[in-house]
Amino acid sequence: MYVLATGTCLPGNAVDNSALAARFGMNAEWIELFVGTRTRYFGVDLESGERTHSIVDLGTHAARQALDRAGLEPSDVDFLVLATATPDTLMPTSATGVADRLGMNLIPAYQLQSGCSGAISALDVARRMLDDENRIGLVIGADLCAKHMVLDRDISSMHPSKLVNYMLFGDGAGAMVISADPDGAIMQANTIHCVFSGVGSVPGQTIEWFGDADRDSEVPAVQEDYKAIERRVPGMSVETARELLRRSSWTTDDVGYLLPPQLSGIMTARIRKEMGMDGAREVSCVAETGNSGNALALLQFDLLAEVIGPGERALAVAIESSRWIRGGITLEGL
Structure with missing residues (x-):
């Protein structure tokens, strides 16, 4: 791709x-x-x-x-x-x-x-x-x-x-x-990894949908266990990065750009530290954009597209706390 x-x-x-x-x-x-x-x-x-x-x-x-x-x-x-x-x-x-x-x-x-x-x-x-x-x-x-x-x-x-x-x-x-064709491409996606990993776990975030029958429910529309997210996401990020490296046949030294999960400015810094890859340049945006959910990884890719050069490699991780989904992708500049 x-x-x-x-x-x-x-x-x-x-x-x-x-x-x-x-x-x-x-x-x-x-x-x-x-x-x-x-x-x-x-x-x-x-x-x-x-x-x-x-x-x-x-x-x-x-x-x-x-x-x-x-x-x-x-x-x-x-x-x-x-x-x-x-x-x-x-x-x-x-x-x-x-x-x-x-x-x-x-x-x-x-x-x-x-x-x-x-x-x-x-x-x-x-x-x-x-x-x-x-x-x-x-x-x-x-x-x-x-x-x-x-x-x-x-x-x-x-x-x-x-x-x-x-x-x-x-x-x-x-x-x-x-x-499907390389003509005019700026990057190539090598490996995409996205799996549900929350069997038996309590959701870290729940967003309700209320219809006519229950729209006056006293259940909060959004519930979030931020402590559980702080506790679990760094480890899940490390696991995802390791799996991406294994499937791409890369080492940590091959990664020139690291796109860590974008939960918040503080959490991103903490996750980046646990993920290691100190030689990789971080590509983050959440401190300027806020946590915009599904937009975040693509906002990061937009920043990456401005700087990645031919042959340079990038690894991105996105973690979803709703029922603990681990996702990530490796990209190479063309």
């Missing part, structure tokens, strides 16, 4: 810790120390509560940028795979919304419901879809986490496990144009 181009979309202007603290009555320095994220982007206006962007908006913009960079038209694409944990609607899918916006008719448009590892899962599915007829695919990862932020809530006495969601997450989208 070859990478022709990447694209991104971050909605609105960056919201720094001072603005976030002023809006919700937090301490800006505490946000920096506890989370390590400096800015994030929201698809909602924090003052009015008005939705400014949808998943289809973000995904379409990122896709168009990637296609433009690849020198392609939407009609050149043979299939589309979109990963999200926060679709605009359950039906129709946001994948078909993007396809419609781009004028992509009569092609497969698949949507994966997943979290932080979703972009890796989407790339794995897309790789398997490349064949004699399907030569070019479009992969998108997008999330709108702001839809779970109650803007008029008094958070002064909120438990840190819930308060962290107001500081940690952001919105965005990333896209990648892939091909």
Whole structure:
């Protein structure tokens, strides 16, 4: 599988810790120390509560940028795979919304419901879809986490496990144009690894869906065991990196760029330390973008595309805490 181009979309202007603290009555320095994220982007206006962007908006913009960079038209694409944990609607899918916006008719448009590892899962599915007829695919990862932020809530006495969601997450989208052919490619994907590893485990994060029958349920829409995530993700990241190296027949010295999981600024630094590979250049963005779920890995790949040179090698890991999914990919510059 070859990478022709990447694209991104971050909605609105960056919201720094001072603005976030002023809006919700937090301490800006505490946000920096506890989370390590400096800015994030929201698809909602924090003052009015008005939705400014949808998943289809973000995904379409990122896709168009990637296609433009690849020198392609939407009609050149043979299939589309979109990963999200926060679709605009359950039906129709946001994948078909993007396809419609781009004028992509009569092609497969698949949507994966997943979290932080979703972009890796989407790339794995897309790789398997490349064949004699399907030569070019479009992969998108997008999330709108702001839809779970109650803007008029008094958070002064909120438990840190819930308060962290107001500081940690952001919105965005990333896209990648892939091909079965090397012509015009900037990178080649060597190994993709994505497995469920949570048998018998309690989820680290749960996002509910409420329908008409239970929309007034007292069950929280989002629940997160941040301590469990802190405890488990570093080890899972190391396991994934080792598996990628083994399957790619690489050593740690072969890795020129390391793209670690992007949970938060603080957590990313901790995970990077445990993963080792001290000689590899880190490619991270979460401190500037916030945790934007399915967009994150693709935002990293966009940064990687700017710096990776021919023959240079990169290893990326994405961990999903919802039911503990380990994902990763190795890439080589062309």
